[in-house]
């Protein structure tokens with residue numbers, strides 16, 4: 111079986127030394143960069159926006175996996191495509207016309223992702239799962255890095271995996287929040303394809319080694 115995707119979240123990186131942090135990820139065994147965009151409305155925090163993403167994109171040598179925690183994300187789909195984003199994930203809870211939003215993301219040449227808050231059931235994707243490239247299962251309440259992993263996530267991932275297989279969808283399952291060496295393997299065994307890790311990577315003594323060990327664990 112092919113190895114799973116590791117996507118370090120730059121939210122936990124040292125913003126005063128972003129270029130160094132990005133070079134670290136470039137040199138590591140990580141597969142993607144995970145970018146968390148927060149608007150202070152959909153979530154109670156503001157992270158970073160377009161000028162910072164533009165600067166990141168100039169140095170990043172791996173795909174940009176962008177997680178929009180914003181209201182009305184349709185407003186910025188083209189802007190993110192122009193910035194060179196590869197995967198664009200919107201929140202189910204922020205999209206009254208999810209089907210239309212997914213088509214708009216794909217029309218701009220990006221992979222379309224849907225993120226689910228912890229309280230949002232995977233059964234709500236029954237009618238869109240065939241149009242989704244990535245489902246981001248939030249294993250914390252979005253808005254902040256460094257929170258504790260919600261244990262119910264394993265069951266949710268199993269349910270989602272069943273839905274994907276039953277519907278013959280090609281969607282990948284991404285887990286976001288509180289991922290570390292204690293839950294990585296069990297998440298992959300439950301059906302996860304992509305693991306986002308913020309604090310566990312960037313707050314560790316040796317991030318390159320931490321990424322390497324995560325990668326080894328989920329082979």
Ligand code: DX5
Pocket residue numbers: 119121122144146177250251252253254255256257286287288289306307308309310
């Ligand atoms: C939470 C973000 C996550 C976060 C993960 O709102 O979507 O991507 O940065 O950080 P850790 O791994 O520290 O939970």
Ligand code: ZN
Pocket residue numbers: 119144145146177286306
């Ligand atoms: Zn995220």
